[in-house]
Amino acid sequence: MTDRLVEANRRYAEAFTDPGMDASPVLHVAVVACMDARLDLHQALGLQLGDCHTIRNAGGVVTDDVIRSLTISQRKLGTRSIVLIHHTGCGLEALTEDFRTELEMEIGQRPSWAVESFRDVDQDVRQSMQRVRTSPFLLHTDDVRGFVFDVRTGLLREVDPA
Numbered sequence: 103m104t105d106r107l108v109e110a111n112r113r114y115a116e117a118f119t120d121p122g123m124d125a126s127p128v129l130h131v132a133v134v135a136c137m138d139a140r141l142d143l144h145q146a147l148g149l150q151l152g153d154c155h156t157i158r159n160a161g162g163v164v165t166d167d168v169i170r171s172l173t174i175s176q177r178k179l180g181t182r183s184i185v186l187i188h189h190t191g192c193g194l195e196a197l198t199e200d201f202r203t204e205l206e207m208e209i210g211q212r213p214s215w216a217v218e219s220f221r222d223v224d225q226d227v228r229q230s231m232q233r234v235r236t237s238p239f240l241l242h243t244d245d246v247r248g249f250v251f252d253v254r255t256g257l258l259r260e261v262d263p264a
C-alpha cells in the first residue's frame with residue numbers, strides 16, 4: 103500500500119513548484135480535527151497550501167500533545183485563531199474507557215492515556231474549547247470556535263460554547 107503512496111508522490115513532485123513561503127501559516131489559523139478519513143480539511147474549508155496548521159488525532163481531542171502543538175503554533179509561528187472540528191459518526195462514540203482495561207488484559211499494561219471517548223459530540227466540542235481557553239501556555243484564546251462536521255452533507259455546524 104505504501105508503495106502506491108510513494109508513487110503518487112513522484113507524480114506530485116513532478117508538478118510541484120517551490121511556493122517560496124516560510125513556515126508561518128498565511129491565515130494565522132490552527133485547525134484541530136479528528137483524523138477521520140471522511141474529513142478532507144483543506145477541501146471542506148477552502149484552504150490552500152500554506153494557509154493553516156492542521157493538528158489531528160482520534161476524535162480531535164485537545165490532549166496535552168495538542169496543547170504542545172498549539173503553543174508552538176501560536177508562540178513560534180504566529181497563529182492567532184483556533185478552529186476545533188469534531189464530526190458525526192465518530193469512532194470514539196462507540197468506545198468507552200473500558201478500552202484501556204481491554205488493552206491491559208491483552209498485553210499486561212494499561213496505557214497512561216485516556217481513551218477520551220464521548221457520547222454527546224456537542225458536549226465534547228464544548229469541553230475541547232474549554233481546554234483550549236483555559237490553557238496557560240497559549241497567547242491567544244479569544245478566537246476559539248468549535249464545529250461538528252456532518253460526514254453525510256459535508257456541512258459544518260457551529261457549537262455554542264455556553
Ligand SMILES: [Zn+2]
Nearest residue numbers: 136138192193
Ligand atoms: Zn472521529
